[in-house]
Amino acid sequence: MTAASLGGRELTARQIELADAALTIIARDGMAALSFRSVAAEAGCSLGAVQKAFPRKERMLAAAFARLREQSVALPPDAPGRPTLRSWLVSLILNILPLDEHRRSAQRQCEAFAHGAASDSTIRAAVSESDAQLRGLLASLVLRAREEREIPAHIDPEATAWAVLALTQGVATQLSYDTLPTNELRMRLDGAVAALLAAPAADADTAPHN
Template sequence: MELTRRQAELADFALRLIARDGLPGLSFRAVAAAAGCSLGAVQKAFPSKERMLAAAFAQLRRTAAPLPPGQPGRPALRSWLVALLLGILPLDEPRIAAQRQGDAFAQRALTDPGTAAAIAESDTHVRGLLASLIARARAENEVPQHVDPATTAWAVLALAQGLAAQLLYMPEPETTIRDRLDSTIGALLR
């Protein structure tokens, strides 16, 4: 979904509200109040609440998972994957907010086929990218030939999603998580 600059700004306010109050707290009035603009300005940007939610989800997808610096999978896939997961796991307030936002949309996906399809498409895309990096590492003999890229990509995403959920109710220090991720990713790539 392509957003205008104004829609992106308002979607950011919507995401802040979702992180704080969940989807039930999201309304045109709440976004207008948070953004310091009129109700009409929000309604002009989004003809329906569904469009506002779609814009917020698109904005979340664009901003919630920054890649580690440099070329993907380099200099070593294992360390790059650890850095990637550390960058998205809810280990500080901004990443906790992003996880809460993602969880709100995942909850909505239970009853909204459009949201479910968008999340499934995003997960499929991420798994595809991870599988291509694993396949490249395998071709370069960084990863053994018996490691299946698709299965390993699935496991990495499942690890990230499960650990993200756990960290919301059972926070741990980043150094502990880094060590566990390094060990687990290492095992997956062996």
């Protein structure tokens, strides 16, 4: 979405090169084939150069996932959250969803990270860091819209950011087996986003419990 960063700092040219090499390996050979040595071979550099750029594998995975998101998401043409947060979020989600081969390939790579995260704490930390950064951006836009009285004052920025990301990931999964015409998909997303930005939070005494 924005320039890929690691720990709040933009990646260096060398880190970008190596992160892209890591993504190539993941797309071609799977997550299990990824190592400092395989990245060095793919990038045509020394093992020491990879270890200097990324002292820990977790850092390399985080950079690769950040680059994946940067490359696979085309931001809407308007400034973030403009002309309205609702319309911008709908456009953003549509840009993320796997509606062409490029984005379907990115979705498969994201799924590889998600699958690996279930059993590998290093991958889990990389994905979690990227998600936290994305939720932070979305939360800041929700907060601004609330302060500008575009949306009701009761809307919680962090909870809404979490819900938008969950909505996006859920729809992306559904589209792998149940496709929809783009116009219908846009209409459904608009309704879902409108509900997130206007519905009052559930009362603690009346919310369903498991």
